[in-house]
Amino acid sequence: MNDLLTIVSAAGPLAGGWGIHGLWMRRRLSAARRDPLSGLWTRAPSERRAARVLAHHQHVVVVLVDLDGFKALNDTFGHAAGDAVIRATAASLNDALTSRPGAVAARLGGDEFTAVVPLPDPFSLPWLLRGLHGALTAPFRHGGRDLTVGASIGAALSSDLTPEPRQAGPQTLPVLLRLADEAMYAAKRAGGGWNYPAVTEQRFATAAGRRAGRPGTHAPHHKEPA
Missing domain, CATH: 3.30.70.270 (Reverse transcriptase/Diguanylate cyclase domain)
Structure with missing residues (x-):
């Protein structure tokens, strides 16, 4: 029993360290998916x-x-x-x-x-x-x-x-x-x-291709009235 408690006690800080590391990695991955300026x-x-x-x-x-x-x-x-x-x-x-x-x-x-x-x-x-x-x-x-x-x-x-x-x-x-x-x-x-x-x-x-100006891509405009 004492041996088991010793093992659990020793593993506690290691598990905590991995938990912190996992949180850090998740934050790093989330930051990588975000535009740094906006x-x-x-x-x-x-x-x-x-x-x-x-x-x-x-x-x-x-x-x-x-x-x-x-x-x-x-x-x-x-x-x-x-x-x-x-x-x-x-x-x-x-x-x-x-x-x-x-x-x-x-x-x-x-x-x-x-x-x-x-x-x-x-x-x-x-x-x-x-x-x-x-x-x-x-x-x-x-x-x-x-x-x-x-x-x-x-x-x-x-x-x-x-x-x-x-x-x-x-x-x-x-x-x-x-x-x-x-x-x-x-x-x-x-x-x-x-x-x-x-x-x-x-x-x-x-509608084919990016940007307007090609045949079939013109559309009526709805501009906010003044």
Whole structure:
């Protein structure tokens, strides 16, 4: 009995050490999946989470955001201001999606961001996009001055492609990202705002390639009214 107690006592600190090491490793792995500047998910882990959201919700919107005027602000006020813009954009995304359980936000790189958001119904989409645009373009304080950037937002809705979540396949997310990307560039060409074109079967069949401008990829623009 005494021998057993001795072994258990000796193993205690070792087990505790492995527990701390495991916690440290989990934190390191989680940090590696996060963008170091914004704190948002990076592309690969965000896409894995997005696929799970698509598989469990009927209405899921994929949003792509590209900041307008970011390079000019960065050139005028310096890289520290540019970094502040990225952090402020991430904070605005997180704040806007706080009330949306299951939402996934990520930084794709540079001044491009994405969000995958489950919706109770398609009719709430304009309110979401309006709120996102307002949050992303609100002034923020840096270096004793108020700074602002614009935002072009494109969106694509999963239920326009697959009426039931169980029908979402491995290509659903790439297709929605492409359509949201095209919608975002349509918004950018029109001067910013948000754009959600209804996806028709014909448009879905002809939407090919990244960025708008190819035949079959043009969409009506829905810019926030002045």
